[in-house]
Amino acid sequence: MERRSFIKFGGVFALAGTAAYAGFLEDHSKAFTFEKSDKAMNNLYGSAKAASSDKVTLTVPDIAENGAAVPVTVATDLKDAVMMTLFVEKNPYPLIAAWEIHEGTIPEFSTRIRMGKTSDVTLVVKTKDGKLHMAKQQVKVTVGGCGG
Amino acid sequence: MSSLNRREFFYLMSVLGLGGTQVHAKSHKKIYGVNKVEDYSQLENFGNARFLHITDTHAQLNPVYFREPSVNLGLHSNFGEPPHIVGSHFAKRYGIKPGSRMEYALTCLNYEENAERFNRVGGFAQIKTIVDNLRGRFGEDKTLLLDGGDTWQGSWTALKTRGKDMVEALNILGVDVCTGHWEFTYMQNEILENLKLLDAEFVAQNVLVDEVALMMGDVPDVYDESSGRQFKPYTMKKMGDHTVAVIGQAFPYTTIANPQRFIPNWSFGIRPEKMQELVNHIREKENPDAVICVSHNGYDVDKKMAYAVTGIDFIMGGHTHDGVPEAYPVKNSGGVTHVINSGSNGKFVSVLDLDIKNKKVQDFRYTLLPVFSDLVPEDKQMKSYIENVRAPYKAELERTIATTDETLYRRGNFNGTFDQIICDALREVKGADISMSPGFRWGVSVPMGHEITFEDIATQTAMTYPETYVREVKGEDIHRILEDVADNLFNKDPFLQQGGDMVRTGGLSYTIDPAQEIGKRISKLELSNGEKIEAGKNYRLAGWSTVGSQAPGEPVWDTVTTYLQDRKHIKNVNLESPDIIGVKNNPGIEHSLYKS
Numbered sequence: 215m216e217r218r219s220f221i222k223f224g225g226v227f228a229l230a231g232t233a234a235y236a237g238f239l240e241d242h243s244k245a246f247t248f249e250k251s252d253k254a255m256n257n258l259y260g261s262a263k264a265a266s267s268d269k270v271t272l273t274v275p276d277i278a279e280n281g282a283a284v285p286v287t288v289a290t291d292l293k294d295a296v297m298m299t300l301f302v303e304k305n306p307y308p309l310i311a312a313w314e315i316h317e318g319t320i321p322e323f324s325t326r327i328r329m330g331k332t333s334d335v336t337l338v339v340k341t342k343d344g345k346l347h348m349a350k351q352q353v354k355v356t357v358g359g360c361g362g
Numbered sequence: 363m364s365s366l367n368r369r370e371f372f373y374l375m376s377v378l379g380l381g382g383t384q385v386h387a388k389s390h391k392k393i394y395g396v397n398k399v400e401d402y403s404q405l406e407n408f409g410n411a412r413f414l415h416i417t418d419t420h421a422q423l424n425p426v427y428f429r430e431p432s433v434n435l436g437l438h439s440n441f442g443e444p445p446h447i448v449g450s451h452f453a454k455r456y457g458i459k460p461g462s463r464m465e466y467a468l469t470c471l472n473y474e475e476n477a478e479r480f481n482r483v484g485g486f487a488q489i490k491t492i493v494d495n496l497r498g499r500f501g502e503d504k505t506l507l508l509d510g511g512d513t514w515q516g517s518w519t520a521l522k523t524r525g526k527d528m529v530e531a532l533n534i535l536g537v538d539v540c541t542g543h544w545e546f547t548y549m550q551n552e553i554l555e556n557l558k559l560l561d562a563e564f565v566a567q568n569v570l571v572d573e574v575a576l577m578m579g580d581v582p583d584v585y586d587e588s589s590g591r592q593f594k595p596y597t598m599k600k601m602g603d604h605t606v607a608v609i610g611q612a613f614p615y616t617t618i619a620n621p622q623r624f625i626p627n628w629s630f631g632i633r634p635e636k637m638q639e640l641v642n643h644i645r646e647k648e649n650p651d652a653v654i655c656v657s658h659n660g661y662d663v664d665k666k667m668a669y670a671v672t673g674i675d676f677i678m679g680g681h682t683h684d685g686v687p688e689a690y691p692v693k694n695s696g697g698v699t700h701v702i703n704s705g706s707n708g709k710f711v712s713v714l715d716l717d718i719k720n721k722k723v724q725d726f727r728y729t730l731l732p733v734f735s736d737l738v739p740e741d742k743q744m745k746s747y748i749e750n751v752r753a754p755y756k757a758e759l760e761r762t763i764a765t766t767d768e769t770l771y772r773r774g775n776f777n778g779t780f781d782q783i784i785c786d787a788l789r790e791v792k793g794a795d796i797s798m799s800p801g802f803r804w805g806v807s808v809p810m811g812h813e814i815t816f817e818d819i820a821t822q823t824a825m826t827y828p829e830t831y832v833r834e835v836k837g838e839d840i841h842r843i844l845e846d847v848a849d850n851l852f853n854k855d856p857f858l859q860q861g862g863d864m865v866r867t868g869g870l871s872y873t874i875d876p877a878q879e880i881g882k883r884i885s886k887l888e889l890s891n892g893e894k895i896e897a898g899k900n901y902r903l904a905g906w907s908t909v910g911s912q913a914p915g916e917p918v919w920d921t922v923t924t925y926l927q928d929r930k931h932i933k934n935v936n937l938e939s940p941d942i943i944g945v946k947n948n949p950g951i952e953h954s955l956y957k958s
Contacts, residue, residue: 275631276631276855277860278618279622279629279630279631332880357843357846357847
C-alpha cells in the first residue's frame with residue numbers, strides 16, 4: 215500500500231477507535247489545569263516517582279523547526295503499559311496529552327505540540343503494577359536566522 | 363607512517379630538517395605548497411579512487427578576495443581542535459611561513475601585503491582547469507567530483523537567475539553528486555525545476571516531506587513515499603573496478619536558520635539514527651568498497667556525527683567555511699571516520715585519493731588545494747559561459763560605489779568590517795539607535811585601496827529575503843536575541859550549533875563570555891554613547907533578513923548603496939566588536955588583529 219493511502223486509511227481507523235473507547239475513558243481534565251508539572255503528576259499518579267527507562271521512547275527534534283508545531287512521537291516497549299502522559303515543563307500548562315492504553319493497542323502515537331520556549335519534554339509511562347517509567351529530552355526553541 | 367601520531371610525525375619532520383614546509387600527515391607527497399602553475403600538475407596519483415570536492419562557493423563565478431577569520435573560537439571539547447585554530451596558531455601548527463602563498467590562502471596574517479602580491483583566489487574557470495587536470499591524470503572513470511552545496515546563492519547573477527546560472531556552471535564543471543543548503547532559499551518548485559536542469563545527482567538523506575503535504579500530494583517529485591524522503595538519500599557510483607556509496611546530508615537547520623515560508627513542506631534535521639540505518643543498509647545490501655558522505659552539517663557537527671554513526675569512511679563537509687589542510691580522524695565504535703572541509707568561495711579544491719583493496723579503504727592521501735587565480739589558466743568554455751551570464755548585469759555590477767582605505771571583510775565570530783558598514787548604513791539611513799545584521803559566513807573581501815563596486819555589496823547581501831525593517835524593541839529583547847544567537851554558535855553540544863557566526867551589531871557594545879550557558883553569556887549591554895541598555899525601555903532597532911515573515915523595508919543592498927554613495931570614501935571603520943571573556947589562551951583568536 216502506498217504511504218499516502220495508508221495514512222488516509224489509518225486516519226479513518228484511528229477516529230473509529232477513539233469513538234469506540236470514548237465511553238471508558240477516565241476523566242483527567244483537572245490534571246491539565248496545573249501550571250507546574252509536578253502538581254499535574256501528583257494529581258495523576260499521587261506520590262509515585264518516575265524512573266528513567268530505555269523501554270520508553272520519546273522522539274523529538276533537538277531544535278524545533280517551528281515552535282507552533284513540534285512533531286512528537288511517543289512509544290514504549292513495556293508490555294503492560296496502561297497509560298502514557300506527555301509534559302512540556304515550560305509551557306503555561308505543562309500536561310500536554312494523556313493516552314490510556316487498552317489491551318491490544320500498539321503504544322505508539324505521533325502528534326504535534328506547541329512550545330513557546332526551550333524546555334524539557336517528558337514522557338511518563340505507567341504500567342499495570344502502578345510503577346512509572348520515563349524518558350526526557352530538551353527541545354530548543356530559537357529565534358534562528360543566522361545560519362552561515 | 364600511518365603508525366605515527368601527529369606529534370611524532372612533526373618531530374620526525376623537524377629532525378629530518380623538513381620543518382617549515384607544508385607537510386601534513388597523509389597529504390600527497392609532492393604538494394607541500396603551491397607556488398607556480400606546474401605545482402598543480404605535480405600532485406601525485408595515489409591509490410585507485412579519487413574524490414574531488416568543492417563546497418560553499420556561494421556563486422562566486424569570478425575570482426575573489428577572501429580573508430580567513432581572525433576569530434573562530436573552539437570551546438570545551440573543541441578547544442584548540444581544527445577548525446578552531448587561526449592566524450599565527452594555524453601557521454605554527456601547519457608549518458606555514460610568513461609571506462608565503464599558503465599564509466595568504468589559509469590565514470588572516472599579513473592580509474593586505476599578501477593580497478597585493480598574490481591577487482585573487484578561486485573562480486570557476488580556474489577551478490574547471492584544475493578539476494579537468496586532476497581528473498585527466500588520475501583517470502576519468504576513477505574520479506568523482508562532489509559539490510557540498512551553498513552554490514546557487516551569494517551573487518547578483520545567482521539571485522537574478524534564481525540559481526540557474528550556477529546550475530549550468532556545475533554542469534560545465536562536471537559535478538557528479540551534490541547536496542544543499544542555500545539552494546533551499548528559493549521556492550520549492552524553483553528548486554525542483556533547477557534540479558531537473560542539473561546533470562549531477564542531488565542527494566539528501568535528511569530532507570523529509572511533511573506528512574500532511576505528502577498525504578495531500580502537495581509536493582511533486584517525491585523520491586520515496588514510504589520513507590517520506592524528498593530526495594534520493596545516496597547513490598552508488600562505479601569508480602574503476604570499485605563501487606562506492608555517496609550519501610547526502612543537507613544542512614540540518616535550514617528551516618530554522620532560513621525562512622520556512624519558501625519551503626513549507628520540507629522538514630530537516632541531523633537525523634543521525636536515520637543516517638546509521640542508511641549506512642547499515644548500504645553496507646549490507648549494496649556491497650560498497652567505500653562509503654562517503656557529502657555533508658553540509660558544518661565541521662563540528664560532522665565530527666560529532668562521525669563519532670555517533672559508524673561505517674562512513676569519509677565525510678566531505680562544508681557549511682562552516684573552514685579551510686583545514688588535513689583529514690581529521692574521529693574514532694567511533696566501528697573504526698575511524700575522517701572529516702574534511704573544503705573552505706569557501708571557490709578558494710579550494712579538495713583532493714582525496716583512496717587506496718581500496720579487499721572491499722576496504724586501506725590508505726589515503728588528502729590535500730586541500732588552494733586555487734590561486736593568477737597561476738591557473740582559465741578554462742575557455744567556462745570563461746565564455748561566465749561572460750555571457752554576466753553580460754546583462756555587467757554595467758550594474760561594475761559600478762563603483764565608494765573607495766576604501768580599510769580592508770572590508772565579513773568572516774569571523776564577531777563583527778567584520780563589511781558588516782560594520784552594513785550596520786552603520788542601517789542605523790544612519792533608517793534612523794535607528796541600534797542595528798543588527800546576521801552572522802553569515804558568506805560574503806567576500808575588498809582589500810584596502812580597492813574600489814567598492816555594487817558587485818561587492820551584492821556578495822554581502824544578494825539573497826531572497828533582503829528586506830529591511832525598523833521597529834521598537836525592549837532592552838530585554840535585545841539581550842534575549844544576543845543570548846539566543848550566541849547559544850547557536852557556542853552551545854556545548856555541536857548538534858545544537860547552527861554554524862553561523864554571532865549576530866553583528868551597530869550602536870551597541872557588550873561583553874561576552876562564550877563558555878557560559880545560555881542566559882549567562884552576555885553582559886554590560888550599552889549604547890555606543892555609553893548609556894546602559896535598560897530591560898524595560900524601548901529602542902529603535904534596524905535590521906534585515908527576517909526569517910519569520912517578510913520585512914516591509916527596501917532591500918538592504920539599497921540601504922548600503924545609499925550610505926556608501928553618501929560617504930564616497932571609507933577612511934576607517936569603527937569596528938564594534940564585543941569584549942570577550944576567557945579567551946586569552948584560545949588558539950581560535952588572533953589577538954594581534956582583534957579590535958574591540
